[in-house]
Amino acid sequence: MxxxxxxxxxxxxxxxxxxxxxxxxxxxxxxxxxxxxxxxxxxxxxxxxxxxxxxxxxxxxxxxxxxxxxxxxxxxxxxxxxxxxxxxxxxxxxxxxxxxxxxxxxxxxxxxxxxxxxxxxxxLTQVEAIADIVNAETEMQRKQAVSHLSGNFFKLSKEIFEKLKGTLANLEAVIDFSEEDLPENIMNEVKEQTENIIRSINEILDGASIGISIREGFLITILGKPNTGKSSFINKVSDKDISIVTSQPGTTRDLIESFIDINGYPFRFVDTAGIRESSDLVEKIGVNKALTTSKEADVNLIFLNDYKDINDFNNINNPIFVKSKQDLSGDKFNDNGYYNISSKTGFGIKDLLALIQGKINSKTQNEKLYISRERHIKCLISAKMQLEKSKEDKTVDLFAEDIRLAIKYMSELFGNVDIEDILDIIFSDFCIGK
Ligand SMILES: Nc1nc2c(ncn2[C@@H]2O[C@H](COP(=O)(O)OP(=O)(O)OP(=O)(O)O)[C@@H](O)[C@H]2O)c(=O)[nH]1
Ligand SMILES: [Mg+2]
Missing domain, CATH: 3.30.1360.120 (Probable tRNA modification gtpase trme; domain 1)
Known part of the structure; x- marks a missing residue:
């Protein structure tokens, strides 16, 4: 202490x-x-x-x-x-x-x-927000942290907390008083209150995956056929040589990541091994890693040699098809389902980044509160699970016990209960002088 x-x-x-x-x-x-x-x-x-x-x-x-x-x-x-x-x-x-x-x-x-x-x-949620502001690298990350610091998440979760206390008070009344002293339909009201609270928790949890992407960066996988200019592209947008480029197909083997701020949006671009059948063990592992990462991606930039290659990537989610080396073809940017760019001259790169940003933009809402900390998500999920459990067929006493536990999980969010152990974890994120 x-x-x-x-x-x-x-x-x-x-x-x-x-x-x-x-x-x-x-x-x-x-x-x-x-x-x-x-x-x-x-x-x-x-x-x-x-x-x-x-x-x-x-x-x-x-x-x-x-x-x-x-x-x-x-x-x-x-x-x-x-x-x-x-x-x-x-x-x-x-x-x-x-x-x-x-x-x-x-x-x-x-x-x-x-x-x-x-x-x-x-x-406690504001304490965490201070650490997030200090660590914020982009405008979007700053906005998310400031929203938490000004107490928006605290207010929302406090509202849920208060509603739970109201529900518990009703249940205690059912336990303590005889039926004739109680309002009619009190149990129906309690059940409706519980449903409403579950809905409010779900609304906050729905934004968690976006919140995590804002904290860690939206994942943009650079996928495609070998030798199509993927590594040249990540180098161009990162403004440094982070990935090896050669004229030899199969140059990139491992995942190469670059954090980039585009107009305030945090992005994690990941260069991957060109997708092809290979007997080379290292290359095979690289191709598997590329496909696994693509499953998580907010956008998959799929680099092609030729339009017909599109069919080889039918099962990849969130695709944007790209053909590089436009300096050699002279084709226009938007070309029948794919986009021409050049990492050599920079042709189309700005437009492509705007397109990616547009895809992300359509997922986010300006005023929405996004949570991203694992601790917050865990507390809300635990409270919600307890409320779901309360809906099972059970005595009023057991119902009240579920609500009590949900209250405990919610109060852990603000740090009102026995939390010495989690305090040490949270404060270890800080530097001296904060
Ligand atoms: N003219 C021109 N050449 C390019 C462009 N982008 C890449 N190249 C050339 O294409 C070849 C392959 O480029 P990489 O960026 O290594 O291609 P990759 O898709 O990462 O290849 P793998 O790692 O083997 O899958 C290199 O010789 C590059 O110099 C471009 O925009 N214009
Ligand atoms: Mg490469």
């Missing part, structure tokens, strides 16, 4: 040379330990001052210093933030001075956010 009497500090910006660096201090001694080495502390909370950090007459650095008084701070404790010059020497010196104070120590990864959670400044 955390000892809340300790004051913690950490560099909250990345280490290394930079214009500025920010050190955060949180806990009861945060104000006094900075005051000791300051010439101009802020006179009141939430005001920034130009402050000299000094030890006796020795000026360490100039700083912009801000004080946040508990409970109105990120952690809910007294906090001081000092912005100093981003110099390794200055940072080291100030951290060394802070460590010399009794009861003041370097923070562990995620400890500031953990304190914010422990002090009810954030619920």
């Amino acid at each position: 955390i000892n809340f009497k300790e004051t913690i500090f950490a560099l909250s910006t990345p280490p290394g040379k930079a214009a500025l660096a920010l050190i955060r201090i949180s806990g009861p001694l945060s104000y006094s330990c900075i005051k000791k080495i300051s010439t101009n502390m802020p006179p009141k909370p939430n005001v920034a001052t130009l402050n000299e950090i000094k030890i006796q007459k020795d000026l360490i650095d100039q700083s912009i210093t801000t004080f946040f008084k508990a409970p109105k701070s990120f952690t809910g404790e007294d906090m001081v933030e000092i912005t100093i010059h981003g110099s390794n020497a200055v940072i080291k010196k100030i951290q060394g001075i802070l460590s010399e104070n009794k009861g003041v120590r370097l923070a562990k990864p995620g400890e500031f956010t953990r304190r914010a959670f422990e002090n009810n400044k954030l619920d």
Whole structure:
């Protein structure tokens, strides 16, 4: 457990040379330990001052210093933030001075956010959203994380949680009171409530696969006949040589992955071995891997030598057929069921990427909330399964027990119950200073 009497500090910006660096201090001694080495502390909370950090007459650095008084701070404790010059020497010196104070120590990864959670400044889904914002690489990932941080998922799941409590209250009434004291049809009402809650959970779960794709990147498999220009294409869209290109058919054997941000959409392009019958063991494994990956893909870009090759890929889902080397043929982009591009000149590449984006776009809705964390999905599935179980023919007592368990699974989402073990997993995603 955390000892809340300790004051913690950490560099909250990345280490290394930079214009500025920010050190955060949180806990009861945060104000006094900075005051000791300051010439101009802020006179009141939430005001920034130009402050000299000094030890006796020795000026360490100039700083912009801000004080946040508990409970109105990120952690809910007294906090001081000092912005100093981003110099390794200055940072080291100030951290060394802070460590010399009794009861003041370097923070562990995620400890500031953990304190914010422990002090009810954030619920667990918002804590996770902070980690997601820090890790977001594309606009879509940022939007998803911000939606969770602003509490959209929390509100929805809290609503379900409250409805479950209402249902349980009705069931308790059935158990405790005699029939004549109860409203008519109360059991029918309870059953309807349960159905409605299952429907609400399903609505959230329906968006999970899109949510996971936004978190990990939509999977675009580059599939097709050997020597059709697949690896040249992944190199072109990645803007670097990540896959070997030769004029020899069967060059690519393994899966080669590239994460690409296209207009804010996260994509994982995967180059694969050309599909053909082969006696070569390594190539055979490569072809199998290609076909297995294609089953999961949001889009399969199928590279052809010739239009008639399309028939060899009838059983592949979500296909877009592509013929490369347009610089040699001079054909137009949209050509009777397939698209001509050139990795050499760049012809058609932008249009093809727009086409892929359009396919993904049609799957996503602007305002919809997408969940993507395994923990959230697990809690919702467990609650839903318990509710499905409650529909079996059983006594009111057992019905109520199912609802109680569903409530427990839902409350795990916000971190209201016995969750010490999952806290450690969540906070280990954080860096020091967060
Ligand atoms: N002129 C021209 N040649 C290309 C183009 N794209 C690829 N090539 C050539 O076609 C040959 C095969 O290219 P790769 O990108 O290795 O083809 P691949 O589909 O990955 O081949 P495998 O890995 O064997 O399945 C190489 O000689 C490339 O230089 C293109 O757009 N125009
Ligand atoms: Mg290749």
